[in-house]
Amino acid sequence: MHPALKIRCADSSDLANVTALEESLFGYLSYPFYLFRQVHEAYRSTFYVAEDAGGIVGYVIAIPAEDGITGWFWSVGVHADHVRKGIGQGLVEHTLRGMRSSGIKQAFLSVDPGNSAAIALYTKVGFRVARTEIDYLGPGEDRLIMEVAIS
Numbered sequence: 001m002h003p004a005l006k007i008r009c010a011d012s013s014d015l016a017n018v019t020a021l022e023e024s025l026f027g028y029l030s031y032p033f034y035l036f037r038q039v040h041e042a043y044r045s046t047f048y049v050a051e052d053a054g055g056i057v058g059y060v061i062a063i064p065a066e067d068g069i070t071g072w073f074w075s076v077g078v079h080a081d082h083v084r085k086g087i088g089q090g091l092v093e094h095t096l097r098g099m100r101s102s103g104i105k106q107a108f109l110s111v112d113p114g115n116s117a118a119i120a121l122y123t124k125v126g127f128r129v130a131r132t133e134i135d136y137l138g139p140g141e142d143r144l145i146m147e148v149a150i151s
């Protein structure tokens with residue numbers, strides 16, 4: 001990742017920009033502002049943004065599960081003008097380090113089976129496909145569930 005890029009915890013003034021970026025990447029399946037607001041209230045230590053001099057270029061949200069030893073990535077996105085610069089990998093690895101220091105032992109995520117860019121990223125950082133869930137996000141929205149052990 002370019003040294004001019006910084007990963008930091010999201011603050012409340014980032015939420016509108018994160019929502020706009022999410023909408024540009026996920027369309028009708030994007031999370032709304034109010035969800036980002038509420039997630040930020042409850043889980044701000046695993047809600048990160050990547051920023052350069054021009055503003056927010058990526059974000060990641062991960063949520064610990066109630067068992068205290070697993071966690072889920074909820075969303076990862078990088079602005080289309082900034083892909084293939086290591087930002088997505090930087091965000092995911094940063095989050096995995098944060099999970100490790102919180103005692104989380106295993107991370108999960110869901111991904112569209114056709115999203116080869118995301119699958120390649122997650123595979124590169126150590127995830128493997130655990131299973132396929134048919135209609136996971138509703139009719140016709142199958143998802144792969146990927147997992148990684150955090151040691």
Ligand SMILES: CC(C)(COP(=O)(O)OP(=O)(O)OC[C@H]1O[C@@H](n2cnc3c(N)ncnc32)[C@H](O)[C@@H]1OP(=O)(O)O)[C@@H](O)C(=O)NCCC(=O)NCCS
Binds near residue numbers: 086116124
């Ligand atoms: C998926 C996404 C987050 C990747 O972010 P990124 O910043 O471009 O990824 P990186 O530059 O850190 O790439 C890391 C590695 O992932 C893989 N990768 C990323 N994009 C890829 C692509 N389009 N094709 C093939 N491999 C890709 C490569 O192995 C890459 O390493 P390399 O550049 O050394 O070859 C970004 O494309 C995105 O926001 N997509 C839309 C939203 C989305 O699908 N989010 C994930 C939902 S589960």
